[in-house]
Amino acid sequence: MRTLKFLLQKEFRQIFRDPSILRIILVMPVIQLLILPWAADYEMKNIKLAVVDQDHSEYSRQLINKITSSGYFTLTSYSGSWEQSLEQVERDKADLILQIPLHFEQQLVKEDEAALFMAINAINGVKAGLGGAYLQRIIGEYNREVRMKWIQFPRFNPDTQIEVTSSNWFNPLMNYKYFMVPGILVILLTMVGTNLSAINIVREKEIGTIEQINVTPIKKYHFVLGKLIPFWILGLVVLTIGLTISRLFYGIIPAGSFITIYIFAAVYLLAVLGLGLLISTHSANQQQAMLLSFFLMMIFILLGGLYTSIDSMPEWAKWITRFNPVSYFIEVMRMVILKGSTLVDIKMHLLIMCGFAVGLNGWAVWSYRKRS
Amino acid sequence: MRASNMTGEKVITADKLTKRFGDFVAVDQISFEVEKGEIFGFLGANGAGKTTAMRMLCGLSLPTSGKATVAGFDVYKDNEKIKKRIGYMSQKFSLYEDLTVKENMRFYGGIYGMSDAFIKQKTAFILHHLHLENEGNKLVKSLPLGWKQKLAFSVAIFHEPGIVFLDEPTGGVDPVTRREFWNMIYQASEIGITIFVTTHYMDEAEYCNRVSIMVDGRIEALDSPSNLKKQYNALSMDEVFLQLARKATRIES
Numbered sequence: 001m002r003t004l005k006f007l008l009q010k011e012f013r014q015i016f017r018d019p020s021i022l023r024i025i026l027v028m029p030v031i032q033l034l035i036l037p038w039a040a041d042y043e044m045k046n047i048k049l050a051v052v053d054q055d056h057s058e059y060s061r062q063l064i065n066k067i068t069s070s071g072y073f074t075l076t077s078y079s080g081s082w083e084q085s086l087e088q089v090e091r092d093k094a095d096l097i098l099q100i101p102l103h104f105e106q107q108l109v110k111e112d113e114a115a116l117f118m119a120i121n122a123i124n125g126v127k128a129g130l131g132g133a134y135l136q137r138i139i140g141e142y143n144r145e146v147r148m149k150w151i152q153f154p155r156f157n158p159d160t161q162i163e164v165t166s167s168n169w170f171n172p173l174m175n176y177k178y179f180m181v182p183g184i185l186v187i188l189l190t191m192v193g194t195n196l197s198a199i200n201i202v203r204e205k206e207i208g209t210i211e212q213i214n215v216t217p218i219k220k221y222h223f224v225l226g227k228l229i230p231f232w233i234l235g236l237v238v239l240t241i242g243l244t245i246s247r248l249f250y251g252i253i254p255a256g257s258f259i260t261i262y263i264f265a266a267v268y269l270l271a272v273l274g275l276g277l278l279i280s281t282h283s284a285n286q287q288q289a290m291l292l293s294f295f296l297m298m299i300f301i302l303l304g305g306l307y308t309s310i311d312s313m314p315e316w317a318k319w320i321t322r323f324n325p326v327s328y329f330i331e332v333m334r335m336v337i338l339k340g341s342t343l344v345d346i347k348m349h350l351l352i353m354c355g356f357a358v359g360l361n362g363w364a365v366w367s368y369r370k371r372s
Numbered sequence: 373m374r375a376s377n378m379t380g381e382k383v384i385t386a387d388k389l390t391k392r393f394g395d396f397v398a399v400d401q402i403s404f405e406v407e408k409g410e411i412f413g414f415l416g417a418n419g420a421g422k423t424t425a426m427r428m429l430c431g432l433s434l435p436t437s438g439k440a441t442v443a444g445f446d447v448y449k450d451n452e453k454i455k456k457r458i459g460y461m462s463q464k465f466s467l468y469e470d471l472t473v474k475e476n477m478r479f480y481g482g483i484y485g486m487s488d489a490f491i492k493q494k495t496a497f498i499l500h501h502l503h504l505e506n507e508g509n510k511l512v513k514s515l516p517l518g519w520k521q522k523l524a525f526s527v528a529i530f531h532e533p534g535i536v537f538l539d540e541p542t543g544g545v546d547p548v549t550r551r552e553f554w555n556m557i558y559q560a561s562e563i564g565i566t567i568f569v570t571t572h573y574m575d576e577a578e579y580c581n582r583v584s585i586m587v588d589g590r591i592e593a594l595d596s597p598s599n600l601k602k603q604y605n606a607l608s609m610d611e612v613f614l615q616l617a618r619k620a621t622r623i624e625s
Contacts, residue, residue: 006482010471017470208464215430215460217452218483371434371451 003218007226015230021196029188029238033245037180040307047131050077050085050094057105059146066142067098072134086119095121096131108146170255170338177250182333183306185242189265190272190300190326192238194293197231197276202289205280214370224365228273235269236262255340261333264346267353268329274360275325281367300326325356381408383535383566384429389438391424398424400589401438406568408534411561413577413597414570416586417617422570423463425586426537429568430460443534456484459528459536459565463543467524469513473504476512476523477530484531498526518549522556529560536560538569542576554579574610585613588622 015021049067053060068075073096077088088094099117108114118135122128204210213223239262246252254261276293283289301307303317304326310318321327328349335341343350384406391399399421406412416422427433429442431451440447443457467476474495481491499508502522512520521541529536538557542550554576561567569580577583577597584594593600593616597609604612 002485003483006479009482010468010475010479013475014468014470207469208462208466209468211432211462211464212460212466212480213483214432215455215458215462216480216483217455217485371432 003222004225007218007222008229011226011230015234021234024192024196025234025238026241028192029185029241030245032188033181033184033242034249036184037177037250040180040184045072047073047127047134048076048093048095049073049135050079050088050097051075052079052082052085052097052099054080054102055100055104056080059105059108060100063100063139063142067135067138070134070138072131089119089121092121095124095127096135098135178252178338179334180306181246181250181252182337183304183330185239185246186326186329186333187301187304187306188242189235189239189269189329191297193231193235193269193272194276194279194297195290196234197227197273198279198283198289198293199286200231201227201277201280202283202286206285220365220368220370224277224361224368227277228270228361231273231276232266232269235273236265239265252337254337256336256342260336260341260343260346263343264329264332264336264350264353267350267357268325271325271353271356271360274357274364277364278360278367281364281369300324303327305330325353328353382406383408383443384412384568385439385441386425386429387439389425389428389440390436391421391428391433392436397589399428399435402586402589402591403438404584404591404594406566408566409561409564410582411557411567411569411580413580413583414568414586415572415574415577415583415613416570417620418572419622420586420620421589422586423539426539426568426570430458430537431455457534459531459533461524461528461536461538461541463539465517465520465524467512467520467527470511472509472511473499473515473523474508477527480527481530486531494530498530502526518545518552521545521549522553525553525556529565533565535566535568538567540570540572542571542573550576574608574613577609577613583609585616587616587620592616592619 051064053064064075064078067073076094077085079085082097082099085094085097085099089097097117097119099119101115101117104114104116116139118132120128120132201210204213243254243258243261275296279289279292279296283292299320303310303313303321303324305321306326310321310327313321332341332346332349335346382405384404386405387403388401389399389403390397390401402421402425414422414426424433428435428447429440431442431447431454435447442454445451445453445457447454468479471479477495477498478491481494486494495508499505502519504519504523507515507519512523515523525536525538525541528538542553545553550573557567557569557579569576571577580597582594582596583600584591585600586592593603593612595603600612601607601609604615606612606615
């Protein structure tokens with residue numbers, strides 16, 4: 001225990017003397033949480049629409065009006081020529097082309113039926129998919145309005161109609177920030193935990209002090225604990241800063257209890273610190289450690305369920321996410337913050353995370369050699 | 373000849389100690405003994421295997437074959453026990469630059485299990501002895517290299533070990549500081565600490581009780597400086613070293 005006291009004293013002195021560590025701990029969460037949630041916006045806005053209006057009728061103008069007033073689309077070109085609009089797409093000045101053919105109004109009035117043509121630039125899959133869906137919905141609504149105006153409904157509708165009314169549980173207004181901010185906070189904690197511990201130990205390797213430590217009778221677990229505890233505390237500080245920002249700037253107040261979040265985070269931090277430790281034992285210098293942790297971070301983020309839903313991933317990818325600690329914490333954060341889940345609800349997640357913590361730290365201690 | 377402290381007790385023994393890295397034999401069956409209180413010089417060109425041999429004795433590197441004991445303990449089994457009884461100063465400067473002089477001493481004293489009272493008293497003694505009373509609270513990085521090296525040596529023997537291993541302790545240091553450094557080595561030797569030192573400076577070899585000269589991983593010569601000079605018909609250790617080092621076929625790594 002006395003040895004540990006000296007180790008902790010030394011680590012804290014070094015941390016508080018290193019302005020870059022303090023900057024990472026204080027500035028990184030603030031910047032990331034203040035900027036990223038606004039940029040990582042799920043709602044598609046400003047979809048560039050090119051309209052080929054060959055009809056120039058009252059109806060076509062009404063339709064275009066309806067589309068542009070929805071707020072999702074910006075009309076970037078309005079012309080009578082298909083070629084011209086296609087050129088706009090090629091120059092990336094338009095994402096969608098809506099063609100209103102000649103005699104659109106006539107056919108609609110006379111034959112109760114008219115065709116529209118929609119072409120989508122599918123280079124950006126998300127934009128294309130959502131843009132197309134939005135546009136279809138607007139046209140569908142327009143269609144209903146037109147029918148209401150022209151057709152006298154019989155008392156009983158000849159077509160069977162199912163009308164769907166939905167309500168969003170746990171996030172009634174579908175505020176995507178409630179969904180993104182907790183996830184970004186998890187990524188932040190992961191980055192701080194993994195990088196700080198990995199870089200710290202590798203730096204001791206680079207400057208040669210680790211050799212001086214290895215030649216002392218210090219126990220391996222003392223050394224490892226001496227490194228884990230300070231960064232574990234720093235991680236909880238970052239979490240606190242992050243939760244405060246979520247509250248102040250996004251009004252996110254967990255439906256569940258803070259205690260649940262902190263208990264899970266405490267175990268989670270142990271796991272990611274263990275990972276940092278493991279990275280450091282397998283890297284000879286800071287560059288290697290950075291590259292390795294960057295590589296892992298990419299996988300963690302993309303297969304963590306932050307941006308894309310894990311449920312919609314292919315089977316093999318779902319299988320990988322089970323080995324990704326980030327995916328568990330993101331899920332727990334969303335469960336606790338949005339749904340108010342309790343410790344009992346996240347029992348399985350917590351158990352698995354304990355497994356990660358024990359496994360990663362055990363592996364790190366085992367692969368840390370005082371003697372080569 | 374400074375042999376007053378030698379008692380004949382063997383504190384380091386190596387018997388056909390070998391270290392291989394794949395096909396490369398870094399240390400090739402070296403055998404020698406070091407007596408308590410001796411200043412033992414460990415000479416050799418760059419890449420001759422000095423540091424590797426020293427690292428095996430300190431428990432930092434596992435030997436491939438052969439036997440060795442340090443302070444009576446086996447290097448294979450009891451390496452952690454050895455560590456309590458030795459001090460080590462590596463080629464790389466290894467105090468924490470972002471800690472003060474006193475904090476470094478407190479840290480290293482602490483992890484060797486020294487008491488607070490001991491640490492306090494010893495720190496004061498060393499600072500006084502090195503005339504660094506006013507530098508105690510300065511960060512190590514602000515000190516000149518010569519002082520740092522002297523401090524590193526003081527920290528290496530802070531816990532009063534029986535043996536201290538010094539790996540090129542005077543590299544890059546000016547001649548005056550080098551002289552002062554050797555005075556510190558003599559003082560440590562006088563209180564019974566065995567010194568095991570590697571060096572490139574042949575004038576320093578003259579200060580040792582005995583020297584061994586390594587060439588391509590093997591010990592080619594081992595005796596007192598005066599005997600070696602006689603044996604090789606040389607006027608200085610420099611000549612002895614050159615005669616032996618020329619035999620080297622290994623490319624400097």
